[in-house]
Amino acid sequence: SMSEERFRVDRKKLEAMLQAAAEGKGRSGEDFFQKIMEETNTQIAWPSKLKIGAKSKKDPHIKVSGKKEDVKEAKEMIMSVLDTKS
Numbered sequence: 001s002m003s004e005e006r007f008r009v010d011r012k013k014l015e016a017m018l019q020a021a022a023e024g025k026g027r028s029g030e031d032f033f034q035k036i037m038e039e040t041n042t043q044i045a046w047p048s049k050l051k052i053g054a055k056s057k058k059d060p061h062i063k064v065s066g067k068k069e070d071v072k073e074a075k076e077m078i079m080s081v082l083d084t085k086s
Helices: 011-022 029-040 068-082
Strands: 002-008 043-045 061-067
Touching: 002 068, 011 029, 011 068, 029 043, 029 068, 061 068
Parallel strands: none
Antiparallel strands: 002 061, 043 061
């Protein structure tokens, strides 16, 4: 069965990933999420237009859709890098 999950990720960590990519020092958010989509066969909606250093302190939402097990796996992969708690 198809399933969809929305969850928050750490804004600073996502900004840091986008920042590093902009400076040519890391993989872009595009690459990061694309790789997870391919590996888990899911669709991921993420805030690719996130403004780095914006005043907002709100943690952005990610939305993952696919088969239930795949969504769970994708979420774990995303959270291992962008978890708000760690």
